[in-house]
Amino acid sequence: MTALEIAAAVRAGERSAVDVLNEHLARIDDRDGELNAFNVVTADAARAEAEGVDAAVAAGDDPGPLAGVPLALKDNMCTRGIPTTCSSKILEGWQPPYDATVVTRLRAAGAVAVGKTNLDEFAMGSSTENSAFGPTRNPLDISRVPGGSSGGTAASVAANFTPLGIGSDTGGSIRQPAAFCGVVGMKPTYGVVSRYGLIAFASSLDQIGPFANSVADAAAMFDVIAGPDPLDSTSIRDYSPDASAVLDRGVDGLRVGVIRELSGGEGSVDGLSADVLARTNEAVEVLRAAGAIVSEVSVPSATLGLSAYYLVAPAEASSNLARYDGVRYGLRVDAPTTGEMNTASRTAGFGPEVKRRIMLGTYALSAGYYDAFYGKALKVRTMMLRDFAQAYENVDVLVTPTAPTTAFRLGERTADPMTMYVNDVCTIPSNLTGHPGISVPFGVGDDGMPVGVQVLAPALGDELTFQVAAVLEATASGGVS
Amino acid sequence: MSERISRGDVEHVARLARLELTDDEIDLFTGQLGDILEHAADIEALDVGDIEPTSHPLPLVNVLRRDEIVASVDRDEVLAQAPANEAGQFRVPPVLGEEP
Numbered sequence: 001m002t003a004l005e006i007a008a009a010v011r012a013g014e015r016s017a018v019d020v021l022n023e024h025l026a027r028i029d030d031r032d033g034e035l036n037a038f039n040v041v042t043a044d045a046a047r048a049e050a051e052g053v054d055a056a057v058a059a060g061d062d063p064g065p066l067a068g069v070p071l072a073l074k075d076n077m078c079t080r081g082i083p084t085t086c087s088s089k090i091l092e093g094w095q096p097p098y099d100a101t102v103v104t105r106l107r108a109a110g111a112v113a114v115g116k117t118n119l120d121e122f123a124m125g126s127s128t129e130n131s132a133f134g135p136t137r138n139p140l141d142i143s144r145v146p147g148g149s150s151g152g153t154a155a156s157v158a159a160n161f162t163p164l165g166i167g168s169d170t171g172g173s174i175r176q177p178a179a180f181c182g183v184v185g186m187k188p189t190y191g192v193v194s195r196y197g198l199i200a201f202a203s204s205l206d207q208i209g210p211f212a213n214s215v216a217d218a219a220a221m222f223d224v225i226a227g228p229d230p231l232d233s234t235s236i237r238d239y240s241p242d243a244s245a246v247l248d249r250g251v252d253g254l255r256v257g258v259i260r261e262l263s264g265g266e267g268s269v270d271g272l273s274a275d276v277l278a279r280t281n282e283a284v285e286v287l288r289a290a291g292a293i294v295s296e297v298s299v300p301s302a303t304l305g306l307s308a309y310y311l312v313a314p315a316e317a318s319s320n321l322a323r324y325d326g327v328r329y330g331l332r333v334d335a336p337t338t339g340e341m342n343t344a345s346r347t348a349g350f351g352p353e354v355k356r357r358i359m360l361g362t363y364a365l366s367a368g369y370y371d372a373f374y375g376k377a378l379k380v381r382t383m384m385l386r387d388f389a390q391a392y393e394n395v396d397v398l399v400t401p402t403a404p405t406t407a408f409r410l411g412e413r414t415a416d417p418m419t420m421y422v423n424d425v426c427t428i429p430s431n432l433t434g435h436p437g438i439s440v441p442f443g444v445g446d447d448g449m450p451v452g453v454q455v456l457a458p459a460l461g462d463e464l465t466f467q468v469a470a471v472l473e474a475t476a477s478g479g480v481s
Numbered sequence: 482m483s484e485r486i487s488r489g490d491v492e493h494v495a496r497l498a499r500l501e502l503t504d505d506e507i508d509l510f511t512g513q514l515g516d517i518l519e520h521a522a523d524i525e526a527l528d529v530g531d532i533e534p535t536s537h538p539l540p541l542v543n544v545l546r547r548d549e550i551v552a553s554v555d556r557d558e559v560l561a562q563a564p565a566n567e568a569g570q571f572r573v574p575p576v577l578g579e580e581p
Contacts, residue, residue: 094562095562096562097554097555097558097559097562098554190538190539191538191539204536204537204538230546233541233543233544234537234539234541236539303523304523304524304527306520307520307521307523307524308524310517310520310521311521311524318498322499325499326564327563327564327571327573328559328562328563328571329562329563329564330564331564332564332565334574335574336574336575337574337575337576338573338574338575338576339499339576340574341573341574342499343499343500343501344501346498346499346500347500347501350500355500355502355506355510356510356513356514358498358500359491359494359495359498359500359510359514360514360517362494362497362498363486363490363494363514363518366494366497372525373518373521373524373525375534376524376525376527376529377521377524378534378535378536379527379529379532379533379534379535380524380527380529381534381535381536382532382533382534382535383529383532385535385538416513416516417513417516417517418516418517418520421517432538433538434538434539459538
């Protein structure tokens with residue numbers, strides 16, 4: 001059953017939320033030993049929530065649009081009284097004193113949170129192999145990674161542990177694992193979903209978004225979490241989207257662009273595999289056949305995105321993660337003085353990738369290098385905003401691959417950080433610009449693993465990304481080679 | 482090994498970041514950070530002249546709420562999560578007498 005079907009049945013009193021929950025918990029019991037999608041399953045709290053939903057229905061109240069739908073929360077979303085670790089030893093055992101706004105909103109809409117999912121430590125990674133609690137495996141082939149950093153949430157949705165999941169996306173961490181696991185994942189426009197209670201990685205890039213098995217389910221979840229929040233000063237005040245209302249509008253007359261620099265052709269970045277490019281081209285043809293006007297556009301600075309991102313994101317991270325000092329929360333390693341305690345706690349608590357990025361960011365911000373690296377990366381961000389603005393003068397949306405390849409095998413890319421970082425080449429631009437993007441499954445690669453196609457739109461074009469994805473989904477589920 | 486960043490640089494940055502690295506980690510990071518910075522050479526070499534930097538995707542404005550007392554997180558709940566607390570405050574080892 002889809003999330004919307006479950007919610008309809010629960011609201012109508014045809015199914016009990018407790019029964020729905022128990023079915024999903026049984027699947028988790030059965031298979032999560034193998035997948036390791038969850039850091040913690042909060043079965044008792046979930047049962048209490050599900051009973052509350054059933055009680056509301058019995059009393060004649062409407063529990064909300066996501067009534068009784070089991071939900072997975074990436075373990076970098078604060079949940080009051082429930083361990084929140086960011087898959088890091090430095091936060092092991094910490095119980096936040098408040099809930100993230102998305103958690104509050106989803107609960108108010110009737111969704112039932114069943115647990116916290118695994119991620120690359122502090123969301124730094126593209127494979128969920130950087131977790132202090134062991135890697136998550138891809139439900140479609142357990143020798144492969146689920147992508148990352150929201151790999152636990154992607155695996156939970158793909159394995160039908162939960163119909164819905166919450167992720168965060170700083171450089172592709174929703175869209176790439178969605179592509180790898182064959183589910184829908186969407187990164188909203190920066191500021192559309194409150195970041196209150198999302199543990200910060202890179203504050204100017206981080207954005208929370210939905211995972212689901214269908215575009216309609218993802219849209220329903222997006223509609224619940226989107227909208228202004230006084231607790232997030234970067235939240236956009238006058239935008240409350242209704243993506244569910246536009247899903248059947250089609251693409252007739254819509255102008256669709258293909259980015260030359262992410263097309264695999266002349267002037268494109270390297271490393272985009274032939275099977276992924278073939279599916280992307282087929283997706284573009286589907287849109288053309290549905291009435292879209294297709295053209296090629298150039299976004300020259302897209303080739304610089306990777307370099308800019310891997311300066312900006314570590315720079316912001318090195319600042320954000322300075323708060324883990326053993327004083328207010330998390331791990332403390334005792335030492336004679338506070339300074340030595342700070343260093344000992346951080347050294348013991350952070351894993352290798354987090355240390356690498358803190359080091360890189362500290363270097364990029366340090367005296368003598370700031371102008372050459374961080375300062376220039378910020379100017380590339382401006383170039384990218386201008387290039388996309390120019391492209392969007394001629395097209396309404398852009399279509400690219402979500403990731404350069406299908407899901408790779410565990411251990412295949414852990415030795416060399418750069419081979420891991422190139423995963424993000426197609427997703428990074430929308431984080432640097434703050435624009436929305438969605439990944440929708442579209443056929444499979446030569447290895448039989450799912451391929452994700454990405455639809456991008458200008459700022460506040462969130463509804464449009466769902467609208468186009470719905471057309472691609474209708475064709476893909478009809479059977480694409 | 483790349484020459485973009487030296488072992489000495491890595492040791493200096495680790496001190497700034499309050500991390501203690503083993504000799505093996507210093508070697509590893511010297512090579513890996515060098516590789517990443519090598520990749521960033523395309524940006525380093527770029528002539529960006531008078532382009533304004535963008536540090537944030539939105540135009541940021543200061544947000545103030547009304548000066549009224551509202552519920553906040555509970556102090557005891559926060560302190561209960563700290564490694565050590567005393568008299569309603571976080572407790573830390575001695576700070577004075579340290580090197581800066």
